[in-house]
Amino acid sequence: MSDTSVRALAGADPRAEIPPQPLPDVDSRGFWEATSRGELAICRCQRCRTWMHPPQERCRACAAPTAFEPISGRGRIHSFIVAHRASVPGLGAGPHVIVLVEFDETPGIRLTGMLVGIAPSDVRIGEAVAARIVDVPGGPYRAPEFVLIDGDAGLVDGAHP
Amino acid sequence: MTTAIAGIGRTSFTRESGRTTLAMAVEACRAALADAGLTPEDVDGMLTFMANDSSHPIDVSWALGCNELAWSNAVIGGGNLVADCVATAAAMIETGTCNAILLYRSLNGRSGHRFGTISGPVAVADEWQYSAPHGFLIPPQLFAMWCKRHQEVYGSTCEDLGHIAITQRAHAVQNPHAIARDPLTMEDYLAGRWINEPFRVYDCSFEVDGAVAILLVSEEVARSTAQKPVWVVGSSNSQSGAGWLEWDDLTTMYARTAGPRLWDRTGLKPSDVDVACMYDCFTYTVMATMEGWGFCEKGTVGKFFSEGRATYGGDVVVNPHGGLLSEGYLHGLNHHYEAVLQLRGQAGARQVDNARLALVTAGGGPYGGGSVYSSEQP
Numbered sequence: 054m055s056d057t058s059v060r061a062l063a064g065a066d067p068r069a070e071i072p073p074q075p076l077p078d079v080d081s082r083g084f085w086e087a088t089s090r091g092e093l094a095i096c097r098c099q100r101c102r103t104w105m106h107p108p109q110e111r112c113r114a115c116a117a118p119t120a121f122e123p124i125s126g127r128g129r130i131h132s133f134i135v136a137h138r139a140s141v142p143g144l145g146a147g148p149h150v151i152v153l154v155e156f157d158e159t160p161g162i163r164l165t166g167m168l169v170g171i172a173p174s175d176v177r178i179g180e181a182v183a184a185r186i187v188d189v190p191g192g193p194y195r196a197p198e199f200v201l202i203d204g205d206a207g208l209v210d211g212a213h214p
Numbered sequence: 215m216t217t218a219i220a221g222i223g224r225t226s227f228t229r230e231s232g233r234t235t236l237a238m239a240v241e242a243c244r245a246a247l248a249d250a251g252l253t254p255e256d257v258d259g260m261l262t263f264m265a266n267d268s269s270h271p272i273d274v275s276w277a278l279g280c281n282e283l284a285w286s287n288a289v290i291g292g293g294n295l296v297a298d299c300v301a302t303a304a305a306m307i308e309t310g311t312c313n314a315i316l317l318y319r320s321l322n323g324r325s326g327h328r329f330g331t332i333s334g335p336v337a338v339a340d341e342w343q344y345s346a347p348h349g350f351l352i353p354p355q356l357f358a359m360w361c362k363r364h365q366e367v368y369g370s371t372c373e374d375l376g377h378i379a380i381t382q383r384a385h386a387v388q389n390p391h392a393i394a395r396d397p398l399t400m401e402d403y404l405a406g407r408w409i410n411e412p413f414r415v416y417d418c419s420f421e422v423d424g425a426v427a428i429l430l431v432s433e434e435v436a437r438s439t440a441q442k443p444v445w446v447v448g449s450s451n452s453q454s455g456a457g458w459l460e461w462d463d464l465t466t467m468y469a470r471t472a473g474p475r476l477w478d479r480t481g482l483k484p485s486d487v488d489v490a491c492m493y494d495c496f497t498y499t500v501m502a503t504m505e506g507w508g509f510c511e512k513g514t515v516g517k518f519f520s521e522g523r524a525t526y527g528g529d530v531v532v533n534p535h536g537g538l539l540s541e542g543y544l545h546g547l548n549h550h551y552e553a554v555l556q557l558r559g560q561a562g563a564r565q566v567d568n569a570r571l572a573l574v575t576a577g578g579g580p581y582g583g584g585s586v587y588s589s590e591q592p
Contacts, residue, residue, distance in 0.1 A: 057265055057290060058340040059351065065335035073346035076337040084344070106460060107341040132363040132464060134355055135411035141332045141349030148408070151350050153359055153459060163459045165350040165359075173411070178366045189347040191335070196347040 071191025072143035080108050083121035088195040091186045094121035095159055104159040126184030126197065128156035131163055135173040143191065148173050152199055154182055167198045215592060217304040218436040218443035220314075221250030221429035222551045227393050227542035230325040231423035236269040238425035239320035240277045246316060246427040251440030254279035257429075259312035260286040261303055263295040263545070267327040268320050275316075284312050292329075293493055293538075293546040294453070294468070294577025300550070300585045301449040303430045313432045319547040320425035328421055329543075330354050341457055353495060354418055356458045357578065358410040361498035363464040365412060372412055374516020375497040376403040379416040379539055381519050382494065386536025388564040394420050394540040417497040422542035428550050433591075444557045447571075447592045450476035451583030461580050467499070468582040469506025469575070476584050477508065482571070484508045487586075489556045489572040490530045491549035494537040499578035504532075507575065507584065531566045549574045550585070557589040 061067075062074055077085050080096075087094035096108030100117035112119055133152040136144075150168040155161070166184065168176060184197035223245025225231070225238045239262070247253060257280050260271035271286035285306055289295055296319075303315040323329065330352050338346035345351055350359075364370050380403060386392035398416065406414035436443040452472040456462065477483055484507060492507075494500045501515040509530065510518045518524055524532040535541045535552040542548065553572035555561045561569075575584040 058342045059332060059336050059338050062335035062337045067334050069335050071335050073332065073349055073351060074335070074337045075343035075346045076339040077343060078339065081343060107344070107457070132359050132366070134358040134362060134413075135408070136349070136355060137408040137410065138354075140330060140352055140354065140409075142334060142336075144349045148411075149348070151348055151355065151359075161460065161462065165345050165348065165459060167348045178363070194347065196344075198348070 069191065070143045072189060073141060074189065074192045075194055075196070080110055084108060085194060087121055087123060088186050088197065091195070092123045093126045093184050093186065093197055094123045095162055097122045104162050106162045106164070124156055124158045126156070127202065128154040128182060130176070130178050130180045130182060131155045132178060133168065133176055150176055152182065154199055164197065166196070168200070169198055170200055215304060215308065215446050215448065216433040217307045217430055217446045218433065219428050219446070219554050219587070220431040220436050220439040220441060220443055221246040221252065222427070222554045223247070223249055224426040224548070224551055225424045227391065227422040227424040227544065229422065231322055234269070235267070235320040235322060235425070236273055236277060239269050239274045239318050239427070242318055242320065242425035242427035243274065243278050243316050246429040249441060250429050252314065252429070256435070257314050257316055258284040259303065259306055259315035261299055261315060261317045262319060263289045263291055263299055264319070264321070265290060265292060274318065292577070293495060294581040294583070296546040296550070296576035297449050297574070297583030297585045298451050300430070300446065301451065301583070304446050304449070307430060307432050313435050315430045316427055317430060317547070318425060318427035319545050321545065322423040323543050324421040324423050326423070330418065330421065354413055355410050357496040357498050358413045360464040360502070360579065361412050364498065364502065367465050368513035370501065370513055370516060372404070372414070373400065374501065375412070375417050376400050377516050377519035378497040378500050379403055381525050382533045382537045383540045384525070385534050385564060386540035389535050389541060392536040392541040393422050394536070413496060416539070419495050419538040419543035420540060422544065424542060424544055426544050426547040426551050428547065428554065442558055442589070444554045445588045445591050447482070447586040447588045448476060448480040449583060449585040450479060452581065454580040456580050458579055465502065465512070467502045467506055467578055468580055469503040472583050473507040476586065480586055482586065485529070487530050487571050487573045488569040489534060489553060489566050490532045491553050491572065491574040492532055492537070493546050493549065493575045493577055493582065494533060494539050495543070495578055497539065500532070503575055503578065507573065526566065534561065534564045534566055546576050553587050557587055
């Protein structure tokens with residue numbers, strides 16, 4: 054479960070309304086370096102080319118070294134929820150649509166994120182989406198959120214729309 | 215197998231215990247020993263599962279009056295580990311390492327550490343760091359995400375989930391120990407506030423404070439205890455690291471593997487089961503695992519409940535105590551307590567007629583397992 058991975062944010066005012074911050078490690082650093090450049094990157098084996106998430110130092114299929122490779126950020130809504138209850142701090146008043154997106158280039162590899170710019174009642178599984186990289190309030194990180202697309206649009210850098 | 219449950223104990227389940235997890239664990243363990251007619255001196259093993267939210271067996275055993283144990287362990291994890299704990303305790307007994315093992319779970323799940331809520335500024339490590347910025351971190355979100363996929367693929371509905379909640383609540387009405395005993399109608403269910411669509415409040419566990427303990431003993435010890443022993447017939451587990459985002463088919467859970475594995479091992483089948491204490495952190499967990507354990511075809515669980523096949527007079531009585539949804543979220547060890555009561559014939563107003571075989575499941579999503587108990591020695 055997620056439980057033991059959640060820690061109090063060091064040095065933060067306990068009353069501050071900021072969303073949960075990522076706590077990168079050596080294996081994940083490349084993911085966050087990519088988002089800071091406005092890119093989305095997924096861990097990939099440099100020998101057998103297997104994609105994997107969460108990232109690992111070595112490939113789980115062949116044990117060769119891995120590296121992060123950029124992807125377009127385009128994919129399909131695999132599932133979604135509409136989060137109503139403020140069970141997590143710093144996300145503002147709901148409801149929020151959180152989508153599980155399977156990326157076009159990485160079948161079976163999925164990430165979650167907010168889907169913005171659409172009414173919750175209009176969201177459908179299977180719709181095409183693209184990631185755009187936005188600032189995470191309260192810290193130095195940038196992370197993907199998702200928007201619906203017609204077809205060909207690619208990754209959008211949220212800071213330079 | 216030659217392992218039996220000889221004693222069961224528990225505290226009251228409340229919204230605010232005002233007690234330590236140590237005090238509650240000791241009370242539940244003492245009650246299990248008293249139930250069996252044994253003393254702390256008879257205990258030589260102790261085991262718990264927790265998420266850094268409870269007391270360790272070393273402290274609990276000392277407070278209980280045991281001077282030392284031949285073996286103890288505390289495993290980190292959730293309800294997915296209950297069947298694993300029962301199997302581990304049975305293995306320690308079958309190998310002769312221990313003769314009497316207390317397995318307990320003690321938590322202030324309502325007034326203390328709540329699994330369904332995060333408060334204050336936090337940093338999130340490991341595989342969850344990627345979901346931190348949008349707050350996709352807690353079980354009522356993860357299970358709702360899987361449930362929505364099931365609705366898309368199999369056409370299951372919120373009313374299907376409602377029938378599970380309603381049936382279990384009707385059972386809890388007959389259970390004085392349950393925290394939620396008001397009857398629930400479909401109108402009530404549908405009027406419940408949204409938590410994370412497709413989950414309403416009645417799809418979620420009722421978080422409580424409390425403790426439960428069960429005492430597992432060897433055949434030799436079981437011969438001289440106060441209660442009729444309830445025998446461990448077998449168990450299975452399936453623990454996958456695929457995770458909540460990358461699991462290949464969100465409409466299935468661990469039970470797709472653990473179910474067939476258990477039936478293969480025991481030579482039993484779902485229709486042999488009289489009482490099914492299905493792990494029900496959420497209604498959808500019951501839906502997906504009833505399919506996985508082989509009680510229902512995909513997409514038919516709602517109908518199974520609405521037609522009365524999951525209650526008295528039906529195929530199998532599911533969660534006669536009300537489950538985590540209505541009796542309280544004791545992380546699934548309360549399901550084992552109920553199975554023992556039923557197989558002893560001590561369940562009072564909610565006794566299942568001629569209950570001889572019980573399945574108790576544990577966990578949801580990529581990991582979990584199950585235990586089968588019998589009123590007769592296998």
